[in-house]
Each structure stands twice: as structure tokens, then as C-alpha cells.
Amino acid sequence: MERELQILWTAVAAYVLAGIIAVIGVVLGKRPERAVLGLTLTGLALQTVSMGLRWERLGHGPFITMFEILCSNIWSLMCAYTFAYWRIPRIRATAAIVLPLMFIMLGWLMVTHPGEGHYPPTYNTPWLFIHIGLGKVFLGAVLVAVGLSCVILMRQAGIGITRLQQLPPNPQLDELAFRCMAIGLIFHTLMLIAGAIWAQDAWGRYWAWDPLETWAFITWLTVAFTIHARLAYRLTPPMHAGLILAVFVTAFLTFFGVPFISATPHQGAV
Amino acid sequence: MIGDGARERGNLTSAWDSRGQSPRRTKCDDGETRSGLYPVKFLRTLASLRLTLWLIALLGAGTAFAYLREGARTWPLVAPLLLLALNLLAAVATNGVFRRQIALLVFHLSLIVLLLLVAAGRLTYLNGHAGVTVGTAFDGVLAASERGPWHTGELSKVSFVNKGFTIDYAPGLQRGATRNHVAWADMQGHWHEAEIGDQDPLILENYRFYTTFNKGFAPTFRWLPKAGEAMYGSVQLPPYPGNQYSQAAEWTPPDSSVPVWVMLDFDETVLDPERHSSFRLPERYKLIVRIGSTRHEMQPGDSIELPDGRLEFDGLRSWMGYRVFYDWTLPWLLAACIVAIASLGVHFWQKFAVKPWDA
Ligand code: HEM
Numbered sequence: 001m002e003r004e005l006q007i008l009w010t011a012v013a014a015y016v017l018a019g020i021i022a023v024i025g026v027v028l029g030k031r032p033e034r035a036v037l038g039l040t041l042t043g044l045a046l047q048t049v050s051m052g053l054r055w056e057r058l059g060h061g062p063f064i065t066m067f068e069i070l071c072s073n074i075w076s077l078m079c080a081y082t083f084a085y086w087r088i089p090r091i092r093a094t095a096a097i098v099l100p101l102m103f104i105m106l107g108w109l110m111v112t113h114p115g116e117g118h119y120p121p122t123y124n125t126p127w128l129f130i131h132i133g134l135g136k137v138f139l140g141a142v143l144v145a146v147g148l149s150c151v152i153l154m155r156q157a158g159i160g161i162t163r164l165q166q167l168p169p170n171p172q173l174d175e176l177a178f179r180c181m182a183i184g185l186i187f188h189t190l191m192l193i194a195g196a197i198w199a200q201d202a203w204g205r206y207w208a209w210d211p212l213e214t215w216a217f218i219t220w221l222t223v224a225f226t227i228h229a230r231l232a233y234r235l236t237p238p239m240h241a242g243l244i245l246a247v248f249v250t251a252f253l254t255f256f257g258v259p260f261i262s263a264t265p266h267q268g269a270v
Numbered sequence: 271m272i273g274d275g276a277r278e279r280g281n282l283t284s285a286w287d288s289r290g291q292s293p294r295r296t297k298c299d300d301g302e303t304r305s306g307l308y309p310v311k312f313l314r315t316l317a318s319l320r321l322t323l324w325l326i327a328l329l330g331a332g333t334a335f336a337y338l339r340e341g342a343r344t345w346p347l348v349a350p351l352l353l354l355a356l357n358l359l360a361a362v363a364t365n366g367v368f369r370r371q372i373a374l375l376v377f378h379l380s381l382i383v384l385l386l387l388v389a390a391g392r393l394t395y396l397n398g399h400a401g402v403t404v405g406t407a408f409d410g411v412l413a414a415s416e417r418g419p420w421h422t423g424e425l426s427k428v429s430f431v432n433k434g435f436t437i438d439y440a441p442g443l444q445r446g447a448t449r450n451h452v453a454w455a456d457m458q459g460h461w462h463e464a465e466i467g468d469q470d471p472l473i474l475e476n477y478r479f480y481t482t483f484n485k486g487f488a489p490t491f492r493w494l495p496k497a498g499e500a501m502y503g504s505v506q507l508p509p510y511p512g513n514q515y516s517q518a519a520e521w522t523p524p525d526s527s528v529p530v531w532v533m534l535d536f537d538e539t540v541l542d543p544e545r546h547s548s549f550r551l552p553e554r555y556k557l558i559v560r561i562g563s564t565r566h567e568m569q570p571g572d573s574i575e576l577p578d579g580r581l582e583f584d585g586l587r588s589w590m591g592y593r594v595f596y597d598w599t600l601p602w603l604l605a606a607c608i609v610a611i612a613s614l615g616v617h618f619w620q621k622f623a624v625k626p627w628d629a
Binding site (some may be wrong): 157175189201225229 | 302318320329334336448468470478600603607611621625
């Protein structure tokens with residue numbers, strides 16, 4: 001386990017360094033894009049190795065304990081953001097916001113106990129990977145939208161206007177954020193469907209309003225609300241950005257809060 | 271900050287682009303505008319996209335409310351859903367966006383279909399539990415059940431035999447895989463066998479039988495009444511290992527008036543919390559039987575005389591608790607979900623293909 005953790009902490013260091021360089025780049029008006037991309041890719045490679053070693057050792061994937069769930073979500077969020085960073089060069093300066101946001105999860109990971117948990121028999125199914133994978137794409141898409149929204153909100157608040165000039169104007173950021181939310185809606189819907197199929201197989205019911213199901217549905221509604229609000233009220237980019245942040249907070253609480261405060265965590269571990 | 275919800279906006283089409291056309295008006299004798307106006311006007315108001323927004327918020331609030339108040343699970347969800355359905359149907363009837371964007375229309379219609387299917391499912395579902403002793407058949411009787419008012423399935427015609435099961439346990443009594451061997455006869459009388467458990471239910475006539483963590487021991491008896499035919503039966507003791515220290519039950523043999531209390535007594539460790547093990551019957555046990563104030567200890571083959579018959583202890587078996595679920599809408603729900611997600615994908619694909627992401 002020591003070696004896994006050492007590799008993981010090296011990955012965390014690479015992410016943190018990437019974040020710091022991204023922030024310094026924006027502050028100094030520079031574009032250290034290769035360094036940021038290189039460091040996040042290095043972090044991802046190391047984290048993949050660490051997670052692979054743990055998987056090999058325990059015989060199951062990172063789905064059980066808080067440590068594993070946090071770790072795998074950091075990995076998927078970093079994958080999603082790195083992909084957007086690579087494919088959409090004109091939004092790269094958002095790394096100065098998104099990577100520091102990730103520091104919160106990295107810090108949380110570092111104080112979480114890396115012990116093992118029991119792998120329930122209902123997890124022996126491909127639906128586990130499908131359901132969780134779809135949820136990760138949803139969260140990744142919303143993270144990219146959050147990065148764009150934060151830029152819009154910072155501009156609105158008059159923070160770093162000149163420094164953020166290298167990013168496109170608000171309407172374009174807004175359109176991109178909307179596209180991310182659209183992807184988010186598709187993947188969240190798919191995640192709910194896959195979850196219902198799995199729940200039917202595993203527990204004999206496709207939907208039972210358990211705490212996680214309830215909050216996942218509320219999160220889905222917040223996405224539908226945001227998309228319709230933008231159409232119905234012709235929301236300005238800052239208003240739309242505010243709603244996107246609200247979706248992110250709801251999704252974050254659903255993914256990382258509900259399973260750990262509820263006595264019946266999705267019945268999975270029972 | 272907030273616009274008026276009309277007009278074209280970038281490549282987004284507004285929801286009220288048909289608003290400009292004034293509805294056909296007919297004047298009545300008394301000078302009031304009447305038919306042709308009010309229904310259309312009402313439909314358009316009902317179709318408002320702003321109303322959609324607040325109904326979505328209402329549904330969110332209703333969901334949270336239903337979650338917090340277990341007793342109020344129905345109306346906080348059903349009322350906003352019905353209103354959303356009306357809102358959407360009115361929009362489909364009046365909003366030109368849905369005629370120009372077919373994929374969007376299909377997506378929204380599949381939401382309505384989903385809603386109708388869920389409602390139909392709630393009216394006709396069945397959810398219950400049954401325990402079946404190994405070597406015996408499920409006889410269509412449920413220990414507990416709840417069902418929709420229009421449930422018409424014929425569970426009494428469904429039967430299968432529990433042919434035995436294994437359940438692995440990891441150290442710490444952590445339950446692993448369940449493998450349950452079952453057999454059933456089809457309409458033509460041909461026998462089929464299958465292994466079910468964990469993710470794999472047995473599906474017969476739309477009834478789905480799921481193994482559960484409820485399972486335990488079942489002393490089996492032969493009952494020879496003084497009047498009538500001999501019969502076999504078993505008494506399912508409380509689930510094991512959950513109720514490890516209360517392996518007792520009371521029951522009355524068929525057509526008898528004498529209650530019989532039985533308790534399974536064994537010392538050995540069936541499931542060892544220290545190591546990997548499997549659910550099994552105890553090897554050395556005795557059955558304590560109390561009838562009135564008389565106490566008996568029984569081994570397989572022993573019998574006792576009761577005022578109205580003889581009770582022979584045949585031996586110990588295990589029983590499996592099944593969850594029984596019936597909902598004919600399941601495949602249709604899946605189909606509606608596939609249509610919904612495909613149309614949503616096509617809608618966004620068409621919309622975003624117009625302008626590159628990195629433009
Ligand atoms: C709660 C479930 C609902 C979801 C998830 C949903 C989802 C969507 C999505 C994804 C779009 C496309 C947005 C775009 O392309 O920019 C849309 C548009 C639309 N929705 Fe819904 N919708 C829901 C309920 C409703 C209801 C109840 C109505 C009833 C009026 C409605 C009316 C519309 C209209 C009129 C549009 C087109 C707006 C436009 O392009 O101008 N939606 N909806």
C-alpha cells in the first residue's frame with residue numbers, strides 16, 4: 001500500500017504544480033500551456049498507476065470507500081478537464097480556476113483514510129462500470145462548465161478583467177458552458193437509466209426514492225431547470241453561470257455528500 | 271438581467287416565436303370575444319415555458335418534501351408531474367418549436383410516455399416476499415405483499431422448485447455471492463433449470479423472483495392426522511445469521527388445534543466470522559419441541575403423538591427468502607428511455623454541429 005500512496009501523492013503534487021503554474025500564467029499574462037498540460041498528463045499517468053496497483057491488490061475497482069470514490073472522481077474530473085483543455089485551446093486559461101478548485105478535493109483525499117471496504121455481491125456486474133462511468137462524464141462536463149462560469153462571474157464582479165482577457169467574450173463562454181450542460185444532461189439521464197437497470201437486477205426494483213436516487217433526481221431537475229431558464233428568460237451569461245454553479249453544488253453534494261450521511265447508502269453495501 | 275423570453279437568440283430559437291400571430295377571434299352578439307379565443311389563449315398560457323420552469327422547481331420541491339415526509343410520497347410528486355404533462359401537451363399543441371425541431375418533440379413526448387408508463391406500472395404492480403424451503407415448490411402464496419389496485423397477474427399459476435443454494439461469506443460475516451438452483455415446468459410441461467442469485471432473477475410470467483439476504487433453517491415434518499391424509503410441511507425459522515439467537519417459531523399443524531413451538535439447538539459455528547465460509551446446515555443439532563407444558567427433544571426420524579395426530583421430524587433443510595416483483599411496463603420503460611436519450615442526442619448534435627466547439 002505504501003508504494004501506491006507514494007505514487008498517488010506524487011500525482012497530487014503534479015496536479016498542484018500544474019494549478020500553481022496555471023494561476024501564475026494568468027496573473028503574469030503568460031501562457032504556460034505546455035507545462036500545464038504536461039503536468040496534468042503526468043499526474044493522470046501516475047494516478048492511473050496508483051489506482052491500478054490498488055485494484056490489483058484488492059481485486060476490485062475504486063468504488064467502495066470514500067477514499068476510493070474521491071480518488072476515482074479526481075481522476076475522472078482531471079481526465080474530463082484535460083480533454084477539454086487539449087481540444088478547446090481558447091479556454092485554457094480556465095485552468096487557473098478549475099485546477100485550484102480541484103485542490104479542495106485533493107486536500108480532502110489526503111485526509112481520508114485509505115483503508116479497504118467490503119465489496120458487495122451486487123457489484124459484480126458490468127452495470128457498475130456503466131452507471132458510474134456515465135456519472136463521471138456528467139460531473140466532468142459540469143466541471144468544465146463551472147470553469148467557464150467562474151470566468152463570467154469574475155468578470156461580472158470586476159475581478160481580473162484584464163488578466164482574463166485572453167479568454168473569449170462572455171457570450172461565447174456562455175454558449176460553451178451551455179453545451180457542457182447539454183452533454184451533462186445526456187450523461188446524467190443515461191446514468192439514471194443505467195442505475196435503474198442495475199437496481200432492478202440487484203434489488204428487484206428500478207426506482208425506490210432512496211436518498212441517493214432522490215438527490216440524483218433533484219440534480220437532474222436542476223439541469224433541466226437551468227436549460228429551460230436560459231430559454232424562457234433569455235438569461236444573461238452571469239445569471240446562467242450562477243445556475244450552473246448551483247447545479248455543480250447540488251451534484252457535488254449528491255455524489256460526495258449523500259452516500260456518506262445516509263444510513264442506507266444506496267443499499268449497495270448491505 | 272432577465273429578458274422577455276421571446277425572439278431569436280444566437281442559434282437558440284425562442285419558445286414564443288408563434289406569439290406574434292394573433293389568434294382567430296370571433297365576435298359574439300354581446301360583443302365579447304368567445305370561442306376560438308379562450309381555449310386557444312388558455313392553451314397558450316398553459317404552454318408557457320416560464321410555467322415549465324416553475325413546475326420543474328415545484329417538482330424538485332415536491333421530491334424533497336416526499337423524501338423528508340415518508341407518509342406523503344404520492345401527491346407531492348404526482349401533482350407537479352401532472353401539471354408538467356399538461357404544460358407539455360399544451361406546448362406540443364401550440365408551440366412551433368416542436369414542429370421545426372422533431373428530435374426535441376420526440377424527446378419531450380417520450381417524457382410523457384415515460385410518465386404514463388410509470389403511472390400504469392404503479393396501478394398494476396405487485397411487490398412481495400415469499401420463503402421457499404429447499405426441495406419444495408413456491409405455491410403462489412406470499413408472506414407479505416403490496417399491489418396496485420389494478421393488478422391482474424395470476425401469481426397462483428406460477429410455480430418453481432427451490433433446489434438448493436450456496437452463499438459465500440468473507441471474514442467478518444460479509445455476504446458474498448448467492449447461487450440458487452431452481453427448476454420449473456413450462457406450459458407444455460417441460461422442465462427447465464437455472465441458477466439465479468444476486469443480479470439474476472428467475473422470470474416467470476412477468477413475475478421476477480430475486481434471492482434475498484433472508485434465508486435460514488427449516489425443520490421439516492410429516493404430519494399424520496388421525497382423520498385425513500399424511501402431509502409434509504416445514505417451519506421456516508427466523509433468518510440466519512441475522513436472528514442467530516432466536517431460532518424458534520410456533521405453528522399449528524394443518525387442521526389441528528394444538529400449537530407447536532420448535533427451537534433449533536446447535537453449538538457449532540456455522541458461519542465463522544474469522545475466515546471464509548459458506549452457508550450450510552449445522553451437522554449436530556437437536557430440535558426442542560414444546561407442546562403445552564411438555565418439552566421434547568427430537569432427532570430426525572423421531573415422532574411425537576398429539577391429540578389429533580402424529581408428528582414425525584423428517585430432518586432439517588434450509589429456506590430462501592425471495593422478493594417477488596411484477597411490473598409489465600419494464601421493457602416499455604426501457605424502450606421509452608432509449609427513444610428519449612436518442613432523440614435528445616440527435617437534437618443537441620444537430621444544434622451544435624452548426625458551429626464548431628473551438629470557433
Ligand atoms: C422536466 C423535464 C424536461 C426536460 C429534461 C426537458 C429538456 C429540454 C431540452 C434539453 C431542451 C432543448 C434545449 C435547447 O436545445 O436549447 C428543451 C427545450 C424545450 N422544452 Fe423541455 N424539457 C422538459 C420538460 C418540458 C416541459 C414540461 C415543457 C412544456 C412546455 C418543455 C418545453 C420545452 C420547449 C418549448 C423547448 C424548446 C425551447 C426552444 O428551443 O425555444 N420542456 N427541453
